Amino acid sequence: MSIQKITSPTEGLKIVYREARNATIAAERLEPLLQLLEVPQEGPSPIEQLQEVLETILTGQRLLHQSMLELHQKVDAIASKRRG
The missing domain is CATH 1.20.5 (Single alpha-helices involved in coiled-coils or other helix-helix interfaces)
Incomplete structure (x- = not known):
């Protein structure tokens, strides 16, 4: 994320939304790797x-x-x- 000059509250909300959406996408992409760390009940x-x-x-x-x-x-x- 780069620092931007925000000219309106709407623009600020859009930036926050976009960053939150990108964080959600990144977390979803990491999910398969995180599943590898789970300890199975058997085996x-x-x-x-x-x-x-x-x-x-x-x-x-x-x-x-x-x-x-x-x-x-x-x-x-x-x-x-x-x-x-």
């Missing part, structure tokens, strides 16, 4: 479920990275045997 929360998915992805990426390192070591060993 893991949506945040915990998301964390589990991300941990699974991270574990898979670590295993893939380790496999790639081992593969590179084997290729390097074969290449050095051929050269030497």
